[in-house]
Amino acid sequence: MDQLDRFEAVALPIAQANCDTDQIAPARYLQKPRSADFGRFLFADRRFRADGTEIDDFILNRPAYRPARIVVAARNFGCGSSREHAVWALYDYGIRAAIAPSFGDIFYSNCLKNGLVPVALPEEAVQELIDHLIAHPGDRVTVDVVEQTVVFPDGFTHAFFLDPFAKHCIVKGLDELDFTLSQSAAIAAFERGYGPPER
Amino acid sequence: MFDKIWDSHRIMSREDGQDLLFIDRHYIHDVTEPAFRLLRERGLTPRSPDRIFGTPDHYVPTHSRQATAINDPERRTMIEALTRDAAESGITLFGLGDPRQGIVHVVGPEQGLSLPGMTIVCADSHTSTHGALGALAFGIGATEVGHVLATQSLWQRRPRRMRIAVDGSLAAGVTAKDVVLAIIAKIGVAGAVGHAIEYAGSTIAGLTMEGRLTLCNMSIEAGGRVGFVAPDDTTFAYLHGRPYAPKEGAWDRAVVRWRGLASDAGAVFDHEVTLDAANLAPMVTWGTTPEDALPVTSRVPDPTNAPSLERREAMTRALDYMGLTPGTPLEEVPVDRVFIGSCTNGRIEDMRGAAAVVKGRKVAAGVDAWVVPGSELVRVQAEAEGLDRVFTEAGFQWRYAGCSMCLATNGDTVAPGQRCASTSNRNFVGRQGAGARTHLMSPAMAAAAAVTGRLSDVRRLMAGA
Ligand code: SF4
Numbered sequence: 001m002d003q004l005d006r007f008e009a010v011a012l013p014i015a016q017a018n019c020d021t022d023q024i025a026p027a028r029y030l031q032k033p034r035s036a037d038f039g040r041f042l043f044a045d046r047r048f049r050a051d052g053t054e055i056d057d058f059i060l061n062r063p064a065y066r067p068a069r070i071v072v073a074a075r076n077f078g079c080g081s082s083r084e085h086a087v088w089a090l091y092d093y094g095i096r097a098a099i100a101p102s103f104g105d106i107f108y109s110n111c112l113k114n115g116l117v118p119v120a121l122p123e124e125a126v127q128e129l130i131d132h133l134i135a136h137p138g139d140r141v142t143v144d145v146v147e148q149t150v151v152f153p154d155g156f157t158h159a160f161f162l163d164p165f166a167k168h169c170i171v172k173g174l175d176e177l178d179f180t181l182s183q184s185a186a187i188a189a190f191e192r193g194y195g196p197p198e199r
Numbered sequence: 200m201f202d203k204i205w206d207s208h209r210i211m212s213r214e215d216g217q218d219l220l221f222i223d224r225h226y227i228h229d230v231t232e233p234a235f236r237l238l239r240e241r242g243l244t245p246r247s248p249d250r251i252f253g254t255p256d257h258y259v260p261t262h263s264r265q266a267t268a269i270n271d272p273e274r275r276t277m278i279e280a281l282t283r284d285a286a287e288s289g290i291t292l293f294g295l296g297d298p299r300q301g302i303v304h305v306v307g308p309e310q311g312l313s314l315p316g317m318t319i320v321c322a323d324s325h326t327s328t329h330g331a332l333g334a335l336a337f338g339i340g341a342t343e344v345g346h347v348l349a350t351q352s353l354w355q356r357r358p359r360r361m362r363i364a365v366d367g368s369l370a371a372g373v374t375a376k377d378v379v380l381a382i383i384a385k386i387g388v389a390g391a392v393g394h395a396i397e398y399a400g401s402t403i404a405g406l407t408m409e410g411r412l413t414l415c416n417m418s419i420e421a422g423g424r425v426g427f428v429a430p431d432d433t434t435f436a437y438l439h440g441r442p443y444a445p446k447e448g449a450w451d452r453a454v455v456r457w458r459g460l461a462s463d464a465g466a467v468f469d470h471e472v473t474l475d476a477a478n479l480a481p482m483v484t485w486g487t488t489p490e491d492a493l494p495v496t497s498r499v500p501d502p503t504n505a506p507s508l509e510r511r512e513a514m515t516r517a518l519d520y521m522g523l524t525p526g527t528p529l530e531e532v533p534v535d536r537v538f539i540g541s542c543t544n545g546r547i548e549d550m551r552g553a554a555a556v557v558k559g560r561k562v563a564a565g566v567d568a569w570v571v572p573g574s575e576l577v578r579v580q581a582e583a584e585g586l587d588r589v590f591t592e593a594g595f596q597w598r599y600a601g602c603s604m605c606l607a608t609n610g611d612t613v614a615p616g617q618r619c620a621s622t623s624n625r626n627f628v629g630r631q632g633a634g635a636r637t638h639l640m641s642p643a644m645a646a647a648a649a650v651t652g653r654l655s656d657v658r659r660l661m662a663g664a
Contacts, residue, residue, distance in 0.1 A: 016513060018388050018488055022627040027608050031258065031273040034233045045629050074509075076389035079422060080627060082324040084233070084340035102392055105358075105424040106324055110340035163356070164215040175342070177241070180219065180350045183211065187352055190210040190221055 008142040009069035013133040020080035025089040039092035064137035072129050073100040078107025087114045097143040101126050112166040119160045200462040201395050204335040208318045217354045226303045226321035227253035232280040234344035245288045247351040253285050254293040256302045258609050261598035264296045301574020301600040304328040304542035311441025315430035315457040325542050327418040330427030331411035337424045359469040364400035367477030372658040375410030376641035379417040380482035380492040388490045391423030398428050402476040408437035409548040416543045420489040429461035484626045484639040486517035495656045501525035521636050529654050536619035537568035537649040541605040544622035545573020547580050549642040554586040556646035562594035563652030569596045571603040607632045620648035
């Protein structure tokens with residue numbers, strides 16, 4: 001997981017609401033090991049025909065959007081299946097932030113655990129950004145994780161919420177497990193007071 | 200009730216407002232390999248193997264019980280990895296060929312492993328199913344699975360609370376599946392995002408345990424990571440005597456404790472939704488999200504009547520994918536495939552409900568209809584009741600337990616362009632195979648579709664027509 005603080009990148013608009021994780025990473029790739037390049041599977045069934053050739057109308061296949069590192073999507077992005085593979089597909093493609101009015105709950109936490117910044121902004125602001133990006137392919141957006149702001153191509157800055165702890169992990173490229181392991185004594189004490197598995 | 204369970208499992212809080220929750224039960228299956236790999240890479244082992252139970256479901260073949268019947272090496276590797284990881288860690292596994300194997304969300308309740316008041320997690324969004332027993336159960340991602348394996352705990356932010364009250368008695372032919380599809384149609388697939396759903400009301404109280412499992416299973420399709428029902432006598436009667444449920448004195452003490460879990464009369468919710476069940480008809484989906492559901496007596500909706508431009512475009516895309524023309528009566532839509540099974544509707548009552556419709560009838564010409572029990576115990580029970588013969592004599596395929604065509608990762612797929620009447624939970628684009636068209640419905644409705652060859656109002660068949 002890379003360290004991330006501030007970056008500016010091409011943003012890919014996904015105008016449809018309720019884009020589910022089955023679309024982001026189709027189920028047949030769940031059997032691949034994490035070492036596989038999941039970037040190749042990102043939106044696979046919308047990007048490629050069965051014979052592997054590209055579907056020209058899919059937005060990610062248009063040259064201006066190919067270098068995208070930010071996704072800007074309509075509401076409830078990443079709903080459905082809990083598959084972390086959806087985040088891996090985005091991450092391996094190079095995406096480091098997803099901006100949307102709302103996210104699937106499990107997807108949101110999966111993002112935080114993989115160095116992909118989920119940015120929730122008001123619906124009108126996101127819609128405006130999507131419209132702008134469709135009209136101006138290849139325009140760039142800046143995400144500042146430290147300041148918790150997004151700068152739109154028109155120069156306007158929007159603040160967003162990020163859990164302080166998750167932010168610390170993303171900025172430093174750390175994960176939560178080390179911290180929890182350091183609390184093992186507290187977990188053991190809780191479990192002693194709590195009793196053995198119920199039978 | 201939600202807060203009672205949450206608070207009794209809170210180990211500590213972090214200054215950012217997240218709580219470290221102790222996890223009572225962790226289910227694993229054949230998509231858990233990445234989490235074990237993560238653990239191994241860090242030199243860690245599962246902290247509490249006695250709280251972890253596993254069974255393979257996503258990749259198991261349903262025409263055979265032999266791992267060698269899986270001709271895809273990657274799929275075989277996933278099942279082998281589960282077997283190895285469980286054995287190395289001393290985790291109880293109901294493996295392929297074990298009489299208790301099945302879909303993890305069918306097996307957990309069936310074994311009495313999912314109990315009221317527990318915290319339960321699994322790397323699968325339909326973990327919400329176990330909330331039917333009065334547990335706090337939710338799906339997690341692979342990294343979170345690694346975290347739970349290593350620490351038996353998980354950091355979570357307390358969600359908001361939503362109560363969905365359903366009142367009124369259900370008409371004949373209307374099931375828990377129809378109730379939950381009606382709920383999702385009403386609140387939308389994002390209606391419960393960020394919320395834990397408590398189901399209440401007389402309809403819910405009147406549901407069987409299996410109906411409640413179907414209901415809670417689909418909470419995630421409304422965006423809710425958690426859905427639950429307060430435990431009551433129905434819950435206790437279901438659990439009593441199950442292999443892992445408490446026994447004798449421990450049982451009596453547990454029931455006293457469980458009775459105290461129900462929400463207090465004055466409990467406050469962030470959102471309240473009500474639904475009148477008395478007028479519900481059997482439901483089917485026509486589009487590509489579970490909120491695209493209508494009574495089977497309706498017509499395919501017309502996008503030009505959509506409330507917004509965005510909705511109009513989404514409907515047009517969905518109808519195009521589904522190959523449907525606005526205005527067509529849903530009952531005139533022909534089907535090619537029928538799938539009765541999955542963690543939503545793969546339990547014994549589902550088998551009985553479907554068999555009651557099939558009995559004495561034949562699968563329509565040109566329809567390929569399957570029944571895939573949710574667990575091997577369900578299969579054996581159904582066979583003891585003669586249900587398998589009702590299905591096979593009608594022309595259905597009767598298979599072994601697994602996820603099968605719900606997700607199509609084991610190779611059981613619906614072909615491109617084929618239309619499937621399915622009792623599963625997701626009608627997403629490509630869910631049952633690339634280009635597959637899925638209509639979600641109850642087992643009785645799927646059985647009606649199988650014997651008529653089209654989407655059909657099961658109430659007419661029940662009346663003998
Ligand atoms: S039956 Fe379907 S929804 Fe349920 S666990 Fe299996 S794949 Fe997931």
